[in-house]
Amino acid sequence: MYRYFNLLSVSFTVFIFTACSSKLKVESQSISVSSDPVGAAVYADGTFQGNTPTTVSLSKDRQHIITVTKEGHEVCMIPVHVINDDLKNVREAVLDGVHDGLFFKDPLSAVSSARVKLEQEEKSGKNARLEPGIVCLKLVEKQS
Numbered sequence: 001m002y003r004y005f006n007l008l009s010v011s012f013t014v015f016i017f018t019a020c021s022s023k024l025k026v027e028s029q030s031i032s033v034s035s036d037p038v039g040a041a042v043y044a045d046g047t048f049q050g051n052t053p054t055t056v057s058l059s060k061d062r063q064h065i066i067t068v069t070k071e072g073h074e075v076c077m078i079p080v081h082v083i084n085d086d087l088k089n090v091r092e093a094v095l096d097g098v099h100d101g102l103f104f105k106d107p108l109s110a111v112s113s114a115r116v117k118l119e120q121e122e123k124s125g126k127n128a129r130l131e132p133g134i135v136c137l138k139l140v141e142k143q144s
Contacts, residue, residue, distance in 0.1 A: 027125040040070035052082040060125025073139040
């Protein structure tokens with residue numbers, strides 16, 4: 001009977017976390033973009049965002065490319081990388097797992113909960129940051 005309850009509690013925990021994970025909100029971060037000369041067109045992943053100086057909002061769940069163009073100047077492409085705070089992700093996931101394990105009185109639910117929490121945090125970008133956080137460019141004129 002006790003074994004049946006353990007299996008049921010682990011299954012319930014995994015079901016609840018899996019159902020909630022499909023509704024994760026992906027975190028975003030604002031990146032300031034400026035150029036000399038001002039008025040250059042700014043694109044994020046190929047989508048026009050405005051002219052410099054401007055701010056673009058990018059999701060923290062993947063890499064991005066910021067492109068800055070101005071007539072008569074070389075095109076600049078800046079990769080924006082995701083930097084994960086893995087230690088913070090693991091610490092929060094383990095803490096949540098311990099709480100769930102104590103609540104259900106089951107170590108298996110603790111492990112399942114921690115694993116699901118870790119996956120959610122990585123997908124949402126909660127403990128990630130984008131770098132560079134500021135883009136400041138001196139555009140180079142094209143040679144005739």
